[in-house]
Amino acid sequence: MEDFIKTITPYLIKTRRRIHQYPEVAWTEYITTATIAEELKSLSFSLSMGKEVLESSKRMGLPTYEEIANNERRAKERGISSHYLDKMKDAHTGLVAKFNTRKPGKHIVLRFDIDALPIDESVESGHIPADHGFSSARPGYMHACGHDGHAAIGIGVAHFIHAFQAELTGRYTLLFQPGEEGGRGAKPMVDKGLLDKADYFISGHIGIHSLKIGDIAATTNKFLASTKINAVYHGKSAHAGLEPNEGKNALLAAAAATLHLNGITRHADGQTRINIGKLEAGSGRNIVADYAKMEIETRGETTELNEDYMVPEAIRILKASAALYDVDPEIEVMGFAPSEECSPEWTNIVEKAARESFSIKKVIPVLPMGASEDATFMLQRVKKVGGSATYMIFGTPLAAGHHHPQFDFDEEVLSVAVEAIGRVILQLQK
Amino acid sequence: MEDFIKTITPYLIKTRRRIHQYPEVAWTEYITTATIAEELKSLSFSLSMGKEVLESSKRMGLPTYEEIANNERRAKERGISSHYLDKMKDAHTGLVAKFNTRKPGKHIVLRFDIDALPIDESVESGHIPADHGFSSARPGYMHACGHDGHAAIGIGVAHFIHAFQAELTGRYTLLFQPGEEGGRGAKPMVDKGLLDKADYFISGHIGIHSLKIGDIAATTNKFLASTKINAVYHGKSAHAGLEPNEGKNALLAAAAATLHLNGITRHADGQTRINIGKLEAGSGRNIVADYAKMEIETRGETTELNEDYMVPEAIRILKASAALYDVDPEIEVMGFAPSEECSPEWTNIVEKAARESFSIKKVIPVLPMGASEDATFMLQRVKKVGGSATYMIFGTPLAAGHHHPQFDFDEEVLSVAVEAIGRVILQLQK
Amino acid sequence: MEDFIKTITPYLIKTRRRIHQYPEVAWTEYITTATIAEELKSLSFSLSMGKEVLESSKRMGLPTYEEIANNERRAKERGISSHYLDKMKDAHTGLVAKFNTRKPGKHIVLRFDIDALPIDESVESGHIPADHGFSSARPGYMHACGHDGHAAIGIGVAHFIHAFQAELTGRYTLLFQPGEEGGRGAKPMVDKGLLDKADYFISGHIGIHSLKIGDIAATTNKFLASTKINAVYHGKSAHAGLEPNEGKNALLAAAAATLHLNGITRHADGQTRINIGKLEAGSGRNIVADYAKMEIETRGETTELNEDYMVPEAIRILKASAALYDVDPEIEVMGFAPSEECSPEWTNIVEKAARESFSIKKVIPVLPMGASEDATFMLQRVKKVGGSATYMIFGTPLAAGHHHPQFDFDEEVLSVAVEAIGRVILQLQK
């Protein structure tokens, strides 16, 4: 193992940097998916893409038709072969890699998310991707949550399975999931049945907490349940000087909704969140705005706090704010992730696995997530079918918080994560 | 005259429709300017463009560098010759046409505004441009204020001067002004000195009031003074689930500013207006928004109401709203138009001129504008240098109010306006 | 006349100061009414009070039962005889004084309003009532609109009629109206039929504009129509620390309503106003507020602007704001005044009357009110029954604006107003 890790480390870093340079947001990961496929091509996996791995109708929060077309054109212009593009057509991104040892054993499913964020990456000196020349080549987009690392780790785990296949039994399924941001990609993979025969499920995240390299968490709790909502207000435009009273002001209604949504009362039963992350309204300064669009998310420490409290409050406020300014509301749920718990036995499994590791310094039994993750759909399904599931955390110092333009991590975490997952897989053979 | 008007009417309509199809907003009127130049080429005018007619540094509310480049490319792709494009380079649109009779006499300056609006034109049946196939060919842009008609009228007046030059004395200057919307184009023409030697100044607008074809106003009052302000808020992004408290929310600050600006107290001394016409904030649903931009305008029945009350109130509120959410405000004035009065003698001039007209049915001595117009800069300058100035209104039924996606007018107003201005010019010879 | 005025001047001042010391707000003018009755007792008028002069059911904006009881007790404690108190029982304040010359002639009705405001009078040096020892003896209440002066002028006019009865013909009715503030007292007097036989109607106000002593306006225009609304929100209290989510927060709903009401769009057809003048909500710092009460008024330059635009907008916003925070709204109209015009012939009447006056320096034909006045109900009724009505303004410098804690006027205006009304009455004999 030690040799394997040492050998693969430069490759993990190179792969992460390649992916970092072409960040793609949910349902547009054409190049990212194709890149992963190319890296796995020479290994002993069978690869599936497109409608084979996604329940098409369950994809939430799709881009507009025009955005999809633009992204497909972009991928084509960058030389992605039509072999891949045809399969992914119409926003069916993501990849599944399966390996069967042909020996009796368990079915282990691993999930790695691969999408980026609509954030403009820092170009300031001191930001390592800028200094080392692997910053985002797409202005306005950035891997600011570490999913570039997750993709690289997944590729590394595939190499591990390939290299260690003699020691392994059973079956291995690697899910390279699109659209984790916004809670959009896990459900269509779950609903396609990819986890229905899983004995073990492993996913995880780098960073999150201020941990050192070598510190890992065996399990995670406090996943916030989350719902993603789009609200559009339709008003009536008018000349703002000549007859302002003839207008129905969608921009004012959205500003009101924003403030009142943000004021949803805290709940005594646990943490909740509300964010209006994006607002676009109006067409020009001297016209009463007839249009406004808000992108909103709610969260709750439990699925109940989110679904029975935050979501109905948000919807009432969205409707009442429309009534305040006499505009028509159009409210749509774009994504969702439940709250879920890891299986407790993983503390023991990971601790045992770590004993022989040279890179793992400390195993923390459980760490709080404090955020949302649609991996919870997968945890939920695996536990429902009788399997055992965990979500690990791989410690790394961060240059800035997740979703920040200067987000960056210590690339040493990549090999730690590959070793940790590898050791856990070996442990599960026992 | 009657023959001239009858002959030119189909041409006026055709010209208006051509301009209607290629609406261009302030400082991007490349095709519109070139079209007008082409129409005037064969007449006895000397034409000037670009920095010859605009005090470059006084242009307010310019588009971004990128928008300018895109528009110049667009114009080039539509075949506008580099002869014109070179002169207009870097957002120097608009045209001045001068004619000198070489006979002693007065200097008459006429102004026609030519810019469009960022409004999506209606495609519904019943909207005449849609039914007759001359709707906007540029989605998101529209001549929704009649400046297509103004440009056609200006071209018609040039033909009148050319045709009637034997009866005329003195000099004639026709200003085809860019960027009236937003109060951006008049001041750089005024500051270039184009009105410093004017004896008479005539401008005007079609529509505004529910008048019939043939009804015109000799003068206009109640121009609202107006200031155009952009405000940008700079906050700090953060993961909305993991650490919302680390963010500084520019979107919330902008929503607050919007509501509080809209609540500026009414003033006892006269009408005021405030409009936040456009708001764009945030980059994604699960990120605390670190950026927000608002496009704002204030108006007042007098320059004092606007400048001494509405503008300082707006700026105080913009700063305090930033302080509410601990974000940094960046406030910029993008355009301005004062309040001004027409010279009273025009009632008499226009009434006399109308007596011989076959198309003018009624002359109303004065009508209220109730909106802003940067022609007031020109009125102000002409009066200051001892000249006499008016702003006329040419009545037409409207399909919908100004700045409305279904705005349209009765094209008969075009020939009425050309006859009215022609008759006034003849009257000024006496 | 000159002798009469000189003789009565010190009495007018003394009477005004007495009334100033006991300010009483709408429907609680027990002492004020009784004071006026006492002053008129010795003159040749027949006095009526209570239900004889008020259509009881048309009184709007009554105080609570408890407030009425407290005020009646207060009046009793100050020695007001039960003869008066019995008649005024249950908030039937105000007085009508009638005089019949028994000679054929016109019926002239004059109206003087007598109520005060809930304002805490300034005690600072420089405020004349404070310096001269006749400030309000009731903390929290003040004659800050000059109705103390109006009452004194009415008493002075009664003395004039008494003194000049030999020269007069016809009938004279003096209405000492309660509850002008809030538009509450005029309608019940009108509906009692007191103006149904009026040939002439005269009312008026001191101050309003920055006029000098001796300047008067013959007529007034631009009365703003106004509606007075109370809104109560009923929520649900809860411990703000233990279970804030169990509450329904009426205070937040009222704060929202306040901001959104204040943001009702300006109307192109003329001036409008909105004021939320009073807000009381909640019972304690650590309890989610289950109750909020707002006192609101809307105004419009025309009755249409007020009733067809401002009032429905306000009611929609009040309901939607309740929906925002899931509380129950209770909305009640407390008072109303229409917009109305004076009869034009008064310019001529007052100018003629002024010619012989020694104290009137200038007659202005018409001045704008710019505020609301429920005398408009009376103007409306008199004009409807074929009479002629005016509302005059009697100029005086003001120490501070109307409704300001330092409001005060030059007492010389009292005798100017009595002379002006006296001269107009004499003029109406001709």
Place this chain on the structure above:
Amino acid sequence: MEDFIKTITPYLIKTRRRIHQYPEVAWTEYITTATIAEELKSLSFSLSMGKEVLESSKRMGLPTYEEIANNERRAKERGISSHYLDKMKDAHTGLVAKFNTRKPGKHIVLRFDIDALPIDESVESGHIPADHGFSSARPGYMHACGHDGHAAIGIGVAHFIHAFQAELTGRYTLLFQPGEEGGRGAKPMVDKGLLDKADYFISGHIGIHSLKIGDIAATTNKFLASTKINAVYHGKSAHAGLEPNEGKNALLAAAAATLHLNGITRHADGQTRINIGKLEAGSGRNIVADYAKMEIETRGETTELNEDYMVPEAIRILKASAALYDVDPEIEVMGFAPSEECSPEWTNIVEKAARESFSIKKVIPVLPMGASEDATFMLQRVKKVGGSATYMIFGTPLAAGHHHPQFDFDEEVLSVAVEAIGRVILQLQK
């Protein structure tokens, strides 16, 4: 013990009901204090009051001078002797009862809070105090948090100490604390040094959780730190119709502050709270409000969350909201309570004590408070001087939540609490 409890039970209920009928809010507990003193007079305690037990200058959130005077008059009118009133003069309420066994031993301090809330008690049938005729005799005030029970329990514990003195060693100090609501009364007792020699400290609360009679918690955690803030805005009044622009609207500023305070971002580190519990603004409907007062509280799961996050956010928002409407803010801290932990050994102590009890059914080691309690000042001090401190919870079903108009508890909890505290005292002798 069983006999003692059985005998004292009717007395506890009667005493609680007496106190329930005369609810008095912070710093006005004149009658309550005197009632307790009278009940303890015949026992072997030395009683202290007024400045002997309160560090006068550390009293926060005092009523106005006028309110204090009114309350002292009220107490006098109800027959409280001047012996007591003189000591309590100027809002020095509360009582300390000390008992010295003259035998070597520990110093045990017990604290019982005695103040009520500004809540209007329900008069509906089904509300037991209403049905049994012991409802609040003071409209607008109510014991809605169980402090009437706490006072009765304190009196019961005094009787226990008196009755069991032969079995006791050391010293006993009973603090009957005023002003717990608003975090106002504990600090002046702490700063007077009353806990500086404490070996053990016991306080507690009835209710809080849905526990059954007989269930008690040995310790409590999750006390929310809390700060109580008053904010007054000073604006400028003006006539709302004539010259609204002349006003500076304090009511609008307070409405803005309310909404923006309520929108303080949730913090990732734990629960926070904000409540604007009371708002009073303006004097009349047609006057621009020149005054507004808000009663606010912030809370945090830790002292840091409250003091380093919520309080500075609140103060920034209060100042910026004043700037929005150009009014002057006056911000004052009225009370404060830190977060604190109980000493862990009490779980063991209480469990042992409960073994012999006939009324205690279950001991829960620790329960979360989820609210604020200024007993934390006392816990903090006792632990600082080397003592051991707990805050117990005595279970009872509740008719409605704390601070609700229908709040009520099962009076059986009174004797359970007295037995529990008595047993713990006996246990501490061992």
